[in-house]
Amino acid sequence: MTWNWTDSIAGFGRNLSAAVAYPFESWRGTIGFVAVAFATYIVLVLSAMPEFALQMLGDGLHWFDYVLVSLTESIYLADGPAGLVILVLYALLTGVAVVNAVAQLRIVGFSSLTDLSAVLPGLLASGCASCGAGLLAFLGFAGGLTLLPFDGALLRIGGLALLLFFLGRAGHPERCAVSSDASK
DSSP states (O other): OOOOHHHHHHHHHHHHHHHHHGGGGSHHHHHHHHHHHHHHHHHHHHTTSHHHHHHHHHHOGGGHHHHHHHHHHHHHHHHHHHHHHHHHHHHHHHHHHHHHHHHHHHHHOGGGHHHHTTHHHHHHTOOOTTTSOHHHHHTTOHHHHTTSGGGGHHHHHHHHHHHHHHHHHHOOTTSOOOOOGGGO
16 A cells, blocks of 8 residues: 555545644533633733733732733834734644644553654743743753744744644544554
């Protein structure tokens, strides 16, 4: 049997669609998705200017809405609509990936950790909203990121591509994404 690009791409698309739809199949999954996506958005926005966020929130949590709105506006003014869209996509895809990963761990157990390791590079490269350094800066790679073109935007897009690849490869957590030749 020969390998067919069209079938592979169509299968990847079906798996990606099933993975993205999975959190919305139950109330628990939807609530988990919303909570993780919202928390991810908040962390990414607050990491845009951590000193400002810490100073304002250190004075009291009543500044939280002001900090969130002003940093979102700052991201929009600095990176434009594309930067804000990338940030929101990160939050949404992270919510989907975490809900699917938890479901896969619950169903398969810790033997699926090798499959889940594909999401780690995408989360590491996700980056803060302003510079794209993210967790890689904490690992000592911030200097190397300054050499990247487009202020690290390609790194953020690469991280999104890794998250999409993970979701498309894993598919629906309750169904096997690998089909055998006998089932065709």
